[in-house]
Amino acid sequence: MAYAVETRDLTRVFAGKKRRFRRKRAASEGDEQLGPVTALDRVSIQIREGELFGLLGPNGAGKTTLIKILATLLLPTSGQAFVAGHDVTKDPFPIRQRINMVSGGETSGYGLLTTRENVWMFSQFYGVPSKVAKQRIDELMHVFGLWDKRDAKVRLISSGQRQKMNMIRGFVTDPDILFLDEPTLGLDVNAARTVRDYVMNWVGRERGKTVLLTTHYMAEADEMCDRIAIIDKGKILACDTPEALKRMIHTQTTFRLEVDPLRDTSTFQGMDGVVNFSLKDDASKNRTELTFILEDEAPVAEILSAITAQGAKVHALRKTEPTLEDVFISMVGRGFE
Amino acid sequence: MNEVSARRSDLAFRIALNLRSIRGRAYPRIIGANREPSWIFFEAVLPLLTIAAYVFIYRAIAANQIVNANAETAARILANTNALVASVVLGGAMVAFWLNVLWSMASQLYWEKEIGNLQLYMMAPMNRMALLGGMAIGGVFMTSVRAISTLVAGVLVFGVVFQVADPLMLLAVFFVTLVALYGLGMFFASLYLLWGREAWNVSALLEEPIFFSSGFYFPLGGLFNYGGWGSVVGIVGSIIPAGLGLDALRQLTLGQTAFGGKFWVLSAPVELEILLVLAIGFLVLARYALAYLELLAKREGKLTSRHQ
Numbered sequence: 194m195a196y197a198v199e200t201r202d203l204t205r206v207f208a209g210k211k212r213r214f215r216r217k218r219a220a221s222e223g224d225e226q227l228g229p230v231t232a233l234d235r236v237s238i239q240i241r242e243g244e245l246f247g248l249l250g251p252n253g254a255g256k257t258t259l260i261k262i263l264a265t266l267l268l269p270t271s272g273q274a275f276v277a278g279h280d281v282t283k284d285p286f287p288i289r290q291r292i293n294m295v296s297g298g299e300t301s302g303y304g305l306l307t308t309r310e311n312v313w314m315f316s317q318f319y320g321v322p323s324k325v326a327k328q329r330i331d332e333l334m335h336v337f338g339l340w341d342k343r344d345a346k347v348r349l350i351s352s353g354q355r356q357k358m359n360m361i362r363g364f365v366t367d368p369d370i371l372f373l374d375e376p377t378l379g380l381d382v383n384a385a386r387t388v389r390d391y392v393m394n395w396v397g398r399e400r401g402k403t404v405l406l407t408t409h410y411m412a413e414a415d416e417m418c419d420r421i422a423i424i425d426k427g428k429i430l431a432c433d434t435p436e437a438l439k440r441m442i443h444t445q446t447t448f449r450l451e452v453d454p455l456r457d458t459s460t461f462q463g464m465d466g467v468v469n470f471s472l473k474d475d476a477s478k479n480r481t482e483l484t485f486i487l488e489d490e491a492p493v494a495e496i497l498s499a500i501t502a503q504g505a506k507v508h509a510l511r512k513t514e515p516t517l518e519d520v521f522i523s524m525v526g527r528g529f530e
Numbered sequence: 531m532n533e534v535s536a537r538r539s540d541l542a543f544r545i546a547l548n549l550r551s552i553r554g555r556a557y558p559r560i561i562g563a564n565r566e567p568s569w570i571f572f573e574a575v576l577p578l579l580t581i582a583a584y585v586f587i588y589r590a591i592a593a594n595q596i597v598n599a600n601a602e603t604a605a606r607i608l609a610n611t612n613a614l615v616a617s618v619v620l621g622g623a624m625v626a627f628w629l630n631v632l633w634s635m636a637s638q639l640y641w642e643k644e645i646g647n648l649q650l651y652m653m654a655p656m657n658r659m660a661l662l663g664g665m666a667i668g669g670v671f672m673t674s675v676r677a678i679s680t681l682v683a684g685v686l687v688f689g690v691v692f693q694v695a696d697p698l699m700l701l702a703v704f705f706v707t708l709v710a711l712y713g714l715g716m717f718f719a720s721l722y723l724l725w726g727r728e729a730w731n732v733s734a735l736l737e738e739p740i741f742f743s744s745g746f747y748f749p750l751g752g753l754f755n756y757g758g759w760g761s762v763v764g765i766v767g768s769i770i771p772a773g774l775g776l777d778a779l780r781q782l783t784l785g786q787t788a789f790g791g792k793f794w795v796l797s798a799p800v801e802l803e804i805l806l807v808l809a810i811g812f813l814v815l816a817r818y819a820l821a822y823l824e825l826l827a828k829r830e831g832k833l834t835s836r837h838q
Contacts, residue, residue, distance in 0.1 A: 207831055264653050268828045289655035290537040301646040305562045317554025318654035318661075320547030346565075362650075 196275070197370050197403035198240040198263060203272035205233040205258050205427075232258040234427040235272065240405060240420075245396045247418030248407040249517060251528075255427040256407035257296075260372045263405070264294050276370060290319070292370045295363035297356065297378025304348030308339060308358045311347055312365055319366040326365060333361040336391060338384070352379050360388055364395070371395075373406045377413060385413075393417055411517045423521055430524050439515045442468075442523045446490055447513050450483040453505035460499045461485075466492035471528040480508060486523045544657075551656035555664025556671070559634075563672040573626070574679035578687070581622040581680065584747045585688050588614045613788040614748070616692065617780050619684030621746035624779075626676040627711055628740065628772050630669045632733045635715030638665055640722050640729045643833070652833055658820050662719060666712040692783040699798065700782045706805045707775025713812030714771060720819035723827055743767030750777045751793035764795070771808050774801045 207230045233255045240246040248256045261267040263276050265285040274281045276288045302311035309330055316326035334340045337357040342350055347358065356379055363371055373392065377385040396402050408414050414421050415435045422432040431438060445468055454474065461470050468486040475482060485496065490512075500507055513519075522528055563569065592611035596604045642648040651661050684690045694700055722729035740746075744767040745753065753764035767773045778801040781794055795801070827833045 261649075264649075266649050266653055266828065266833050267831055268825075286655055287537065287539065289653060290539070292653070294650075294653060296646075299646055301650050303558045303562070305565050306558055310557070310561070314554045314557055315650060315654075317550040317557075318651065318656045320543065320550055320655070323550075 195242055195278070196239045197242045197244065197277060198238070198246075198405060199275045200236050200238050200259075200263075201273045203233055203236040203259070203262065203274050204231070204270050205255075205262060205267065206231050206270045231427050233262075233269070236424075236427070236429055238422055238429060238432060240403060242401045242403055243396065244419050245393065245404045245406065245417055247414040247421040248405065248424055249409065249411070249414045249421050249521070250407075250424035251409060253426075254424045256424060257374055258427075259424075260294065260374050260405065260407060264292060264372055265289060291368060292372065293319075293363045293366050293368040294372040294374065295359050295376050297375030298352075299356070299359045301359065301362075302347050302355075304346060307344045307346055308350065308354070308361075309334070309343045312358060312362050315362045316365045321366055329365050329367070330361060333364055337361055337387060353381055353384055356380055357384060357388075360391075364391075369401060370403045370405070373404060375408055376406070377408070377410065389413065389417055415517055421517065423517070423524065425521070425525050431520070435517060438517060438520045442486060442515050442520055444488075445515070445523065446487045447515050447519045448485045448487060448493060448496075449509075449511055449513055450485070450496075450500070450507055451480050451509035452483060452500050452507050454479065454481050455500065455505055456503055458483075461496065464492055464495060464499075467496075469523050469526040471522045471526065473528055484519065484522055484528065486519055547655065548657050548660040551654070551660035552664040552667060555661055556668035557664075559665070559668025559672045563675055570675060573676040574683075577622055577625065577676065577680055578683050580625075581618055581684065581688075584618045585615050588618070610789055612691070613784050615688050616684075616690045616784055617749055618747050619681065619688060619690050620779055620783065621748075621776055622684070623677040623680045624707075624772050624776050625741065625746050626673045626680065627670075627708065628744075628746070628770075629737070630673040631711050631715035631718075632736055634669050634672075635662075635665060635712060636718030636722055637729050637733050639719045640725070640727075643723075649833055652824065658824065659716075659817055662716040662816065662820070665719075666716065669715075670708055670712065693785055694783055695785070696782060699802070700779065703775060703778045703782060703798065703802050703805070706802060706809055707771050707779070710771030710775070710805050710809035710812055713809050713816060716816035717812050717819055720816055720823045723820075723823050724830075724832060740767065740770055740772075744770045744773035745776060746772070749780060749789060749793035750774075751789075751795045754795060755792065768795065768804075769808075771805055771812075774805055774808075777801060778805070 209229045236255070236259060248259065250256055258267065262269050262274055262281060265281050265288055268282055277291045279285075279288050281288060303314075306314065309327075312330050313323070313326055316330070317323075321329075331340075331343075334343050337360055339354060339357045339361065342354055347355065350358070356376075360376065363373070371392075376392075377388055380388065392404055392406070396404055406414070406417060418435060420432065420434050421438060423430045423438070431441065433441075455472075458470075458472060461467055466488045468488060470483060470485045472484075473482045474480075485492075487493070497507060497510075518528060588611055592607050595607050599607060639648060642651065652658075685692075722732070725732065743753075743763045744750065745764075750764055750767065750773050753760040753767070764773075774795065777795045778798040780788070781798045786794070796804070824833070
């Protein structure tokens with residue numbers, strides 16, 4: 194079986210900051226920021242050719258670190274990573290010929306150049322003949338709705354338009370493997386829809402094209418990906434199709450409650466029948482949203498009693514179909530935010 | 531991967547890839563120089579103020595000396611002053627290249643990292659020297675606008691007269707000086723990759739002292755005439771290729787006999803040979819330094835720290 198991407202026990206540890214003059218204070222206060230950080234912890238995944246594979250996890254989970262290693266920009270501390278069958282540490286040239294990467298919120302390019310010139314410039318670093326590059330750029334400008342801005346200087350366009358330009362930069366080199374790191378970050382609904390549709394069509398239409406997508410948007414991962422790996426604190430917690438992941442908690446029940454802010458949530462932790470729960474504060478409404486993953490519906494009454502016992506009101510209660518976030522909550526006991 | 535994704539990696543492809551990369555990276559600088567008319571104005575006009583300051587000081591000193599001098603001495607003082615003014619104009623033109631090397635070559639990879647371009651460059655299959663080469667060629671083109679305008683203004687405003695006896699030699703010295711200067715810039719760019727924000731301070735530190743030690747506004751040989759510390763400063767300044775390059779250019783445009791032939795460091799052909807060695811040395815150093823420092827940056831996560 195040919196894998197587009199394969200990692201074996203991939204680990205990356207960042208050494209942490211060296212603050213010579215503050216080491217003593219930091220050590221005495223237990224400042225964890227200064228110590229080594231394990232961004233990836235023995236990650237093993239296989240992504241098949243032609244697959245749209247998602248990495249789903251909260252900020253700081255290790256998604257970007259994994260992509261940077263696969264893009265030959267970062268060396269692993271231990272373990273191995275192969276892209277298109279080549280080792281990222283030993284044989285980067287053939288990998289670089291076949292890949293490209295687009296990150297959300299990217300500010301790359303030069304403000305003095307037009308959008309078209311910027312994309313052309315990056316295409317030259319991959320050896321794409323100018324004529325071919327310009328033809329592709331024009332096509333992609335139409336697809337992504339940037340044709341009207343083709344001759345606008347990059348410093349004068351909006352961040353959303355800039356992100357569209359970055360997407361075009363990613364496709365203009367005709368990569369076999371495309372790394373998309375939060376590609377719809379900062380895009381409006383329509384632009385995000387265009388990006389998602391194009392990526393899905395590209396993988397479906399072109400033979401052997403592979404996408405590794407990182408996102409923390411559940412719906413995006415659910416809609417786009419053939420398979421998803423859920424990652425948290427550098428570890429892969431689960432890896433399967435979105436349907437199979439949701440089936441993992443199919444026997445469980447998901448309830449969402451909107452309540453007044455609570456003083457204490459520790460009472461929910463040991464409650465019988467509660468698999469896990471997460472809470473998210475909505476400061477604008479002065480309310481808290483609770484998500485419970487329950488073995489069955491039995492604990493609902495006890496949960497409501499515990500809330501009202503604190504003098505808090507329950508404003509909404511609904512039973513919902515399991516989402517990928519519920520899978521995550523079920524595994525780690527917190528949401529993505 | 532399957533046959534659909536088979537990619538070329540033969541020598542012809544690699545040469546074409548790197549030539550396209552050089553052109554691609556040079557493009558923003560060449561175009562950028564023309565897109566901002568205000569830049570052209572500031573680049574061309576403001577440096578003239580510094581040159582004018584030196585010219586007026588030299589002329590004022592000469593005027594003071596001429597007052598009590600006889601005709602023969604006065605003629606010698608005037609000739610020396612004119613040679614000094616021409617030296618200042620030439621130095622002012624070369625300052626543009628030195629500043630470009632410091633701020634647009636040496637510090638450039640640091641700035642590229644800040645705006646998010648560096649990781650895209652390092653992820654591309656092009657040779658890293660093609661990236662630096664593109665930066666250098668674009669920089670030379672961009673800076674030539676300032677250098678040429680400084681020379682033209684020097685001739686028109688200050689009445690400088692150049693006497694070029696050996697134009698081929700002059701071109702060779704100028705070309706090799708630029709290659710050596712930009713080779714040094716490429717080498718610095720590699721070092722600055724790891725220094726981060728400190729690169730800014732190093733560039734600032736290297737500006738004024740090099741103007742002095744490399745003799746941008748006076749003949750470098752003047753430092754050697756002092757002996758002792760003057761020679762030490764002059765030797766250190768000669769490591770920066772602009773020092774010897776300027777000395778040779780002045781000899782070739784003012785004549786060996788200018789300043790009574792006392793202020794030249796070495797003869798122009800010898801200086802050309804040294805410059806050639808410096809050019810090759812800096813390019814080789816840049817090539818290996820960049821490869822090593824890229825590896826180190828990948829190990830320490832410094833190519834990508836912006837988005838971590």
